[in-house]
Amino acid sequence: MGLCKVCNKEVKQLRKGMCERHYRQCTRYEGISRTKYDLNEIVINEDYAEIILYDKKCNEVSRSKIDLEDIDKVKNIKWGLNNEGYCKNNKIGMLHRFLMNCPDDMVVDHINHDKLDNRKSNLRICTRQQNNLNINVRSNNTSGCTGVSWNKKCSKWRAYIFLNRKQLESGLFNNFDDAIRFRKKLEIKYFGEFRNVN
Structure with a gap:
């Protein structure tokens, strides 16, 4: 034996x-x-653990961070990486929803935008609208900052903010950095904790 x-x-x-x-x-x-x-291997670090994710040929493709307290909850479940970059089990669903016991009518926001950082300090349950406030700069953005664009008509930088498909405030600036600062103030005012801190 x-x-x-x-x-x-x-x-x-x-x-x-x-x-x-x-x-x-x-x-x-x-x-x-x-x-x-085979089940995923779990690597234990000092203050968090990592679930090793494998492809169909058993090659490591990524790792998902979890809290140490969640190891027992996930260790007997086979996890994989889906096409959107999230950790998922085909029967249970997304790891972040599973760990947060998220209600069906809500979503889980990854605060730092890392889809594989599933530690509870990086996750929060919110509405779909709140989740959309914490978005990265879109690929078609030419200024590099959400809510800031060049206004050709008056040759100035325009800073603006939308909420519920309505423009709430805007301003024109000679300096790009001033426009960014104004946009950040608007995010704090209207988006609060759900603003994109990056």
């Missing part, structure tokens, strides 16, 4: 320290001892 070094399953006979299934997998795929059915 012995424990397989891959799955820790107790078996009567080991082959090179592995159960029969993992030994066959290892020899068939040139030393790869994982199978696509």
